[in-house]
Amino acid sequence: METQRAGSASPPLAAIKEGFQQAIKEATRKMGATAPNPAVGCALLDGEGRLLAVGAHPAAGQPHAEVMALEQARQKGVLEQARTALVTLEPCNHHGRTPPCSEKLKNSPVQTVWIGARDPNPQAMGGAEYLAEGASPKIVRFLADEPELRSLVQECKALLAPFASRVTRGRPWLTVKQALDGQGSMIPPQGRKTFTSPASLRLAHQLRRACDAVVTGIGTVLADDPSFTVRHVSDHEGRAPRPLIVLDRQGRLPAAWRQAREADGFHVEQCHDLSALPALLGQMGVNWCLIEAGPALLESVREAGLWDDWLTIHHGGKGGEDHLSIILREGNSENESPVQLLRRYGE
Numbered sequence: 001m002e003t004q005r006a007g008s009a010s011p012p013l014a015a016i017k018e019g020f021q022q023a024i025k026e027a028t029r030k031m032g033a034t035a036p037n038p039a040v041g042c043a044l045l046d047g048e049g050r051l052l053a054v055g056a057h058p059a060a061g062q063p064h065a066e067v068m069a070l071e072q073a074r075q076k077g078v079l080e081q082a083r084t085a086l087v088t089l090e091p092c093n094h095h096g097r098t099p100p101c102s103e104k105l106k107n108s109p110v111q112t113v114w115i116g117a118r119d120p121n122p123q124a125m126g127g128a129e130y131l132a133e134g135a136s137p138k139i140v141r142f143l144a145d146e147p148e149l150r151s152l153v154q155e156c157k158a159l160l161a162p163f164a165s166r167v168t169r170g171r172p173w174l175t176v177k178q179a180l181d182g183q184g185s186m187i188p189p190q191g192r193k194t195f196t197s198p199a200s201l202r203l204a205h206q207l208r209r210a211c212d213a214v215v216t217g218i219g220t221v222l223a224d225d226p227s228f229t230v231r232h233v234s235d236h237e238g239r240a241p242r243p244l245i246v247l248d249r250q251g252r253l254p255a256a257w258r259q260a261r262e263a264d265g266f267h268v269e270q271c272h273d274l275s276a277l278p279a280l281l282g283q284m285g286v287n288w289c290l291i292e293a294g295p296a297l298l299e300s301v302r303e304a305g306l307w308d309d310w311l312t313i314h315h316g317g318k319g320g321e322d323h324l325s326i327i328l329r330e331g332n333s334e335n336e337s338p339v340q341l342l343r344r345y346g347e
């Protein structure tokens with residue numbers, strides 16, 4: 001679709017890369033606040049490639065990333081200088097909760113739109129074609145067509161993976177987080193609930209914040225009286241109650257635990273059937289789900305293949321630092337996990 005017009009010099013690739021990184025970072029920090037919508041970022045550059053504005057979609061029903069960035073540029077008085085828009089996701093092309101971003105970009109001074117990933121949502125796709133065709137066409141470029149920017153394609157895909165999973169498979173992206181001590185055991189020392197380093201606990205809480213739901217097992221609830229709160233990082237302000245699902249086949253969930261979690265802002269649900277869980281979460285609009293459970297449920301999850309990436313935190317390594325490994329269930333090693341994005345860009 002690339003249509004390079006005479007006289008429309010493109011900013012250097014280094015500026016495109018830097019702008020995209022800013023957009024991906026902003027969007028990564030909104031993960032966990034946007035469901036059922038995806039986390040999306042947008043950066044605007046001037047003709048020389050200078051960064052003018054960076055926006056991210058804050059929450060469903062609120063403006064999309066493109067509108068956030070255009071509005072930010074307008075408020076700074078630099079909108080007329082905008083020539084290039086870098087969007088992590090193809091601009092939407094439909095009237096959903098908000099008007100189409102493809103139209104907003106068409107009516108802006110932007111000449112070139114770079115797209116990180118195609119929209120997997122059939123209702124919203126087609127923004128690229130709309131921008132490139134018809135009246136006042138824009139130059140539309142895809143990151144994937146630029147070999148030097150391949151790593152950014154992986155980041156945009158990882159950013160989109162939770163939403164893409166729900167839209168295309170009807171179930172969320174499922175991330176398992178498992179902590180192991182030096183002996184390979186998951187069981188904390190007597191009187192403790194966790195044993196990993198402060199940095200690992202921070203990552204665990206970044207994950208809770210970025211996910212739209214948490215799943216655990218009744219064994220963990222009875223053993224630990226866990227809180228599952230986001231305490232080591234600040235949580236998204238004003239977000240709706242986060243679903244907290246407990247796999248519990250015999251109805252052993254203590255009423256007091258449920259009440260305490262609901263008082264903490266969770267929406268607690270019991271689930272009897274692990275195989276029904278993914279669709280249930282999909283129907284709840286959950287894009288990304290964190291599984292924090294003990295060895296029994298994790299064994300069931302592994303057997304059923306109900307996971308997309310698996311974060312293992314090995315505690316007690318050399319130098320006192322934890323060692324982390326992230327495995328993707330499907331896809332090749334070039335692909336990125338959303339967990340890696342959080343490690344790189346999370347706050």
Ligand SMILES: NC(=O)C1=CN([C@@H]2O[C@H](COP(=O)(O)OP(=O)(O)OC[C@H]3O[C@@H](n4cnc5c(N)ncnc54)[C@H](OP(=O)(O)O)[C@@H]3O)[C@@H](O)[C@H]2O)C=CC1
Nearest residue numbers: 179186217218219220248249250274293294295296297300
């Ligand atoms: N290191 C770490 O990362 C973590 C460690 N832990 C530790 O793990 C320990 C608890 O482990 P564990 O007892 O294994 O607890 P789990 O959290 O794994 O819960 C186990 C329960 O999950 C339910 N379950 C398992 N498989 C299925 C299935 N296929 N369908 C429906 N329900 C299912 C069963 O409920 P039912 O009995 O009703 O059949 C089972 O008793 C604690 O000491 C805790 O501290 C916990 C979380 C993380």
Ligand SMILES: Nc1c(N[C@@H]2O[C@H](COP(=O)(O)O)[C@@H](O)[C@H]2O)[nH]c(=O)[nH]c1=O
Nearest residue numbers: 179193194195196204224226227228292
């Ligand atoms: N042991 C262990 C984890 N375990 C998980 O954290 C839960 C406790 O959460 P909270 O009540 O919020 O402190 C616990 O019940 C289990 O689900 N997590 C980790 O990051 N590292 C650890 O070493």
Ligand SMILES: [Zn+2]
Nearest residue numbers: 064092100101
């Ligand atoms: Zn949009």
